[in-house]
Amino acid sequence: MAWLWWLGGAILLGVVELLTLDLIFLMLAAGAVLAAAAAAAGAPWWACVIVFCVISVLMLAVVRPWALTHLKVHGRGRAVTGAQAAVGQPAVALTAIGPGGGKAKLNGEVWTARTQPGTPPVQPGQTVAVTAIDGATAVIVPIATPGPAAPYQPPNVSPAPPFTTPAA
Secondary structure, three states: OHHHHHHHHHHHHHHHHHHHOOOHHHHHHHHHHHHHHHHHOOOOHHHHHHHHHHHHHHHHHHHHHHHHHHHEOOOOOOEOOHHHHHOOOEEEEOOOEEOOEEEEEEOOEEEEEEEOOOOOOEOOOOEEEEEEEEOOEEEEEEOOOOOOOOOOOOOOOOOOOOOOOOOO
């Protein structure tokens, strides 16, 4: 029955992780899950506490730094997740896009998009780069010329390599 307490603790730590997004409570939740497994296997309470402590410290010392390294984008020094991770990525215009808006395919999803102020309108099939995310709208600039040089790619084609912004 003690394994249920450990599992409940792991779930609670997972919920706290969803609120903080710093990967600390996720590592503690992993320790609690393995302590629950030890308790379910019949280990005494003190052994479960040791399993929790050892696994949590190992996860914090080894897995968390590795995970944070892989979440960092372009050396900004902080993890970029969610919609902000789309900044700098290429997209394909599905409709004509101007300052008033349009549609673009970004990372396999259809997004509402608009051009950055002062840039020309974008034609369907043109490759663009995301410069910012404004709410649920991708702010884009063209990176290829329209016409035969940049044909429309169907959605099942593998994505283009990430767009890198030139140093200012």
